[in-house]
Amino acid sequence: MYPVFVLSLILPTYNEAENLPxxxxxxxTALEGIPHEIIIVDxxxxxxxxxxxxxxxxxxxxIHVVRRVGRYGLSSAVMEGFLASKGTVLAVMDADGQHDLxxxxxLYGSVHRDSGMAIGxxxxxxxxxxxxxERRHALSRLATRMAIRLCKVEATDPMSGFFAIDRLLFExxxxxxxxxxxxxxxxxxxxxxRSTRVREFPFRFGVRTHGESKLSRRVQVEFLEYxxxxxxxxxxxxxxxxxxxxxxxxxxxxxxxxxAVSRLFLSGPQTTLQGFSLALLAGMETAIIFxxxxxxxxxxxxxxxxxxxxxxxxxxxxxxxxxxxFADYAVSAFFFTRGFPExxxxxxxxxxxxxxxxxxxxxxxxxx
Ligand code: GDD
Ligand code: MN
Numbered sequence: 117m118y119p120v121f122v123l124s125l126i127l128p129t130y131n132e133a134e135n136l137p138x139x140x141x142x143x144x145t146a147l148e149g150i151p152h153e154i155i156i157v158d159x160x161x162x163x164x165x166x167x168x169x170x171x172x173x174x175x176x177x178x179i180h181v182v183r184r185v186g187r188y189g190l191s192s193a194v195m196e197g198f199l200a201s202k203g204t205v206l207a208v209m210d211a212d213g214q215h216d217l218x219x220x221x222x223l224y225g226s227v228h229r230d231s232g233m234a235i236g237x238x239x240x241x242x243x244x245x246x247x248x249x250e251r252r253h254a255l256s257r258l259a260t261r262m263a264i265r266l267c268k269v270e271a272t273d274p275m276s277g278f279f280a281i282d283r284l285l286f287e288x289x290x291x292x293x294x295x296x297x298x299x300x301x302x303x304x305x306x307x308x309x310r311s312t313r314v315r316e317f318p319f320r321f322g323v324r325t326h327g328e329s330k331l332s333r334r335v336q337v338e339f340l341e342y343x344x345x346x347x348x349x350x351x352x353x354x355x356x357x358x359x360x361x362x363x364x365x366x367x368x369x370x371x372x373x374x375x376a377v378s379r380l381f382l383s384g385p386q387t388t389l390q391g392f393s394l395a396l397l398a399g400m401e402t403a404i405i406f407x408x409x410x411x412x413x414x415x416x417x418x419x420x421x422x423x424x425x426x427x428x429x430x431x432x433x434x435x436x437x438x439x440x441x442f443a444d445y446a447v448s449a450f451f452f453t454r455g456f457p458e459x460x461x462x463x464x465x466x467x468x469x470x471x472x473x474x475x476x477x478x479x480x481x482x483x484x
Contacts, residue, residue: 123152123224124203127211128193133163140172140179146217150224155201156211157182157193174321183387186219190330191303192295198286207280208300209236213325215278222317232285232312235271235301236278242318243273249402255336262343267305269314270354274302278319283311295340298331304344320438358415359474365410366403374399408433416482429481436476444469 124142143154150311156173158166158181167184171481173179180201184193205227209215221238225233238245239260247251256275263274277303279301288305293300305314326339344354378386386392408430412421421429448465450459478484 121205121228122203123150123205123207123228124198124283125152125154125220126194126197126201126206126208127154127156128197128208129156129158129161129169129211130188130190130330131161131163131165131216131327132158132211133161133165134166135324136168136172138325139211139213140176142217144176144178146220150221153180153201153203154182155197157184157200158159158192158211159188162358170457171298176401189292189296190298190335191300191357194300195290195293195295198283200281204283206283206286208279212327214322216319216322219278219317219319226315226317227280227282230313231315232308233304233314234280234282235273235276235314235316236319237271237273237276237316238319238321240272240316240318244320245403246321247323248321257338259339263299263302266302266343266346268310269305269312271305271314272279272316274305275299276301276464282395296341297335298340298344299339304323332414355415355478356474359411359477362407362410362415363470363473366407369406370399370403372399373402378471392443404437405430406433411477411482418461419482421482424426430481433477436473436480439476440469440473 125147127139129134132357140154152390156166156169156179158169159403160166160183166181167266169179169181170174171184180200182196184196187193187196194208197208205224207220207223209220215236223234223236237243248256260273260275264271267274273321277298281304285308286304289304292307295303308314340355349376353376374395377398378384378391382391382395411433412429446465447468448461451461451464456464
C-alpha cells in the first residue's frame with residue numbers, strides 16, 4: 117500500500133533532454149526517505165524530452181510523464197502536473213539543475229509539518245541569484261518588487277520557480293488562477309487567504325547545466341501586462357491604452373499621406389477646398405486602414421481577425437470611425453457654442469470620439 121503522506125514533485129520541461137538524465141538520479145538521492153512521485157510535464161519538446169523522460173520512467177515506478185500536445189506554458193504545465201498528482205504536498209522545481217536539490221526535503225518538511233506554502237528564496241538573507249547578467253538581474257529585481265505589492269502574504273521571492281504547497285490549499289484557490297506565463301507562484305500568493313502561513317528558505321540560484329532559459333521577451337511582456345491587468349487595468353483596460361497609442365500614430369500617418377498626396381500628386385500646397393478635401397480624405401482613409409491593421413496585430417492580438425473576418429472587421433472599423441468623427445464633431449461644437457475655450461472644446465470632442473470609437477469597435481469589430 118502507498119504511504120499516506122506523499123510528496124508530488126512536478127518538473128515542467130521544455131527542451132531539457134540533456135538535463136533530465138543527470139537530474140533524476142540526483143533527485144532520487146535527495147528524496148530518499150520521503151515517499152514521493154515525480155511528474156514530468158513536457159510540452160512536446162522538439163528535442164524529445166518526453167521520450168528521454170519515458171525511458172527513465174520505465175526504470176523507476178515513482179516517475180510519471182505527461183506529454184502535452186497543443187498546450188503550452190510553464191504555469192499551465194505546473195498546474196496540470198499538480199492536478200495529475202496524488203501527493204498531500206505539491207512541489208515544483210526547474211528541470212535544469214538551477215535549484216538546490218538539498219532544499220527539497222526542507223520545503224516538503226515545512227509544508228508537511230505546519231505551513232501552507234514553503235518557498236526557495238533567492239532574495240532573502242542568505243539567498244542569491246548567482247551568475248546573472250546585469251540586465252536579467254535588474255529585470256528580476258524590478259518584477260519582484262512590483263509583484264510583492266500584490267501578494268496577500270509576505271514573501272521575498274514571489275517569482276521563484278522553486279516552492280511547495282499544501283494540496284488542499286492549492287485546490288481551494290485553483291478556480292481563481294490564471295495559467296499564463298511563468299508566474300504560477302505569484303498567482304498563488306495573490307489568491308491564498310491572508311492567514312496562510314508561508315515560510316521561505318534561502319538558496320543560491322545555480323547555473324543551468326545544459327541549454328538555455330525559456331524566459332523569453334514574450335513571457336516578460338505578458339508579466340507586465342498581468343501586473344497592469346490586476347492593478348490599474350481594473351479601471352482602464354490595457355487595450356484602451358494601446359488603442360489610443362495606435363490612434364496617435366494614425367494622426368501622423370494622416371498628416372504624412374496628406375502631405376504626400378497634396379505635394380506630389382496635386383499641385384503643391386492646396387488653395388482650393390476641393391484639392392484640400394481630396395488629399396485629406398486620402399490621408400484619413402489611409403490612417404484608418406493603417407490603424408485597423410495595427411490594432412488587429414497589436415492591440416487585439418489575442419483575438420486577431422484573419423481572412424474574411426478581417427475584411428468585414430475593416431468595414432465595421434470604418435463605420436465606427438465615421439460615427440466616432442460625428443461624435444467628436446458634435447461634442448466639440450456643443451462645448452464651443454457654449455463658450456468653452458476653442459482648444460478645450462477640440463480636446464473634449466476628441467476624447468469622446470476616441471472612447472466612442474473604442475467602445476463601438478469592442479462591440480462590433482473585436483468582440484470578446
Ligand atoms: N512544460 C513546459 N512548458 N515547461 C517549461 C516551459 C513551457 O512552456 N517553459 C519553461 N519550462 C520549464 C523549463 O524547461 C525549466 O525546467 C523550467 O520550466 C524553468 O524554465 P527556465 O527556462 O529554466 O527558466 P529560468 O531559469 O530562466 O527562470 C527561473 O526564474 C524565473 C523567475 O525569475 C525559473 O526558476 C522560473 O521558474 C522562475 O519563474
Ligand atoms: Mn531554469
